[in-house]
Amino acid sequence: MATDRHERIRKRAHQIWIDEGKPFHQHERHWEQAITDINREDAESSGTHSKAATAGSAERVAGAGPALAEHSKDAAKPAGRKPKRAEK
Structure with a gap:
């Protein structure tokens, strides 16, 4: 169940990234x-706000970095290569 929620959050974050033009960082x-969006959806579907309001803290700590790392500028760089120097 938690994995399903994590996957929903990951997909929603990916869609937000695409909708905003795939910005870095x-x-x-x-x-x-x-x-926030998933909490709102869950609260609306269950008719309660208290459970959804506190449910996101684990995802903030456990999932924010690695789940979307493929979208960061640094993750796209090949390992072991130094950036090119600007020509004078």
Whole structure:
């Protein structure tokens, strides 16, 4: 069940990233927004707000970085290569 929720958050954060034009270094903000969106969806479907309001804390700690790391600029760089120097 927690895995399903995590996957929903991951997919929502990915969609936010795409909708915003795939900006670099925004994965934490996208992840937080996705948690808020999923909490809202869950609260609306269950008719309660108390459970959804506290449910996102584990995802913030456990999932924000690695879940969307493929979208960061640094993750796209090949390992072991130094950036090119600007020509004068």
